[in-house]
Amino acid sequence: MFPDEFDYYAAESVPEALELLDEHSDAETELLAGGHSLLPAMKSGLSSPDVLIDVSGIDALHGVSVEGDTLSIGAMTTYSDLLDVDAAHEHAPAFTAAVEQVGDEQVRNRGTVGGNLAHADPASDLPGAALASDATVVAEGPDGEREIPIDDYFFGMYATALDPGELVTRVEIPSAADAAGAYAKKPSPSSGYAMVGVAALIETDGDTVTGARVGANGVLDHGVRLEPVEEALVGSTLDDDAVEVAASVATDEVDEMMMMSDLQASAEFRATLLEAYTKRALAAAADTATPRAAD
Template identity: 75%
Template sequence: MYPDEFDYYRAESVDDALDLLDEHSGAGTTELLAGGHSLLPAMKTGLSSPDVLIDISGVEEMQGISVDGDTLSIGAMTRYSDLLGSDAVAEHAPALAAAVEQVGDVQVRNRGTIGGNLAHADPAADLPGAALASDATLVTHGPDGEREIPADDFFFGMYTTDVGPDELLTRIEIPSADGALGAYAKKPSPSSGYAMVGVAALLEIDGDGVTSARVGANGVMDHGVRLSPVEDALADGALDDETMASAANHAGDDLDVDMMMSDLQASNEFRAQLLEVYTERALTAAIESGSSSAAAD
């Protein structure tokens, strides 16, 4: 299918993009084009029909990876393939790096962007849970300047975030998790590869015990969620299979099963079961990543 007609503009800078958003704010529906892997298929099928399309994929100031002190900074237009090729991301954000490895396929990872993924807020996308587990801060830019939004406050619901209609998500900042253990485990949809359930885990350890944990999930509710009961169950726990399994049993404690996603591929009750299984797998994979690193050293 072909999309409906639209006006196309290519932004050269963040300020240029904001000016275009302001200029066309009253001209019907305006959409931002990042990697295009979500928006363009929706336009072709008629699910989305913007009157104005603003291409921000070439804005250089929204690209790149850097480390400043204890903070990893990632431009919103940085592609998945660049994240996978970055030693800084692997070192400072291991849970995010593990999730990016499971996004789409090679073609998608060569074009898709981290900011497009997070701003689109598809509940079945792989990165919301990892952003939550990584304690990310999402930085937007609007008419009044920059605004910092903790990942815990960023996702409102299906395809809905705290980014205002006159704002851009420009970068993601992540506190360094150097030395922590990170992993991501998901049950992919057999038809699309999106997550029926995906769980990201970031564990800080000291000796044979867990000192702190952050666990995030996607594909379960209508937006990414923290699994706080799992985190609490892991605190000061041992690094063994029994502790991981026991903690995973609490994955759904704060979640209403009746409000979980339900579709032809998995009912809400089945997703609740999958959540426990894949939480345990993520925790176990995180521990195993530490063992693999130690063996390599």
């Protein structure tokens, strides 16, 4: 299908994009990043913006850097460009593990980190990893720059803490260079999106877990942290028994009434998947944790 007609503007800077957003605030306006969620929605008639503001060419929104203890990812950095940066794997192992599993190579060559988190599709791969990585979403709007901790960011299906006039400019991730990270995903057989995906970031001191963050997507209508799993892990020796015990509490604080239920998976099946894929993510993280705890 062809999308409805729209006006197109290519912004060359963040101030220009913000000006355009303000100028068209009375119209239905969308930002165009990689276009890999927006354009399918427009072609299928699910979205009919009057105005498209293309932010993909803004140089300042591209690139990855390490500043002190923080990995900074420009919002328009494509998944492929992020995966090409060794420092990203080193400092954000859970996040890059999830990015590696987004779609296929064509999708990873076009889709962007900022577009993914702004779109907040519950079945996408980055919400759980952003939660596990303790990311901060940095947005710029008419009142200047705002830092949104990831724990306060996701609200519901396609709903975030972003205001309509705001633009995500970068995502900041505290360095987890000493931690082990992993992402385990049950892809939908038809779309490849996550029926359930679990990201884990685990810090150890010797054999003992000293810190853990675990996030999931595909389960509720927004990304969710699995705090009972984190609590069960801390203090454990991260052996097979500890992984089993921690995974067994994955659904403890996830209300089954609120779990996604669709043609692909009932809520009950998703609960089973959540426990199974939590176990896989933890086991994969345990395998990369140094030193490896004795089984």
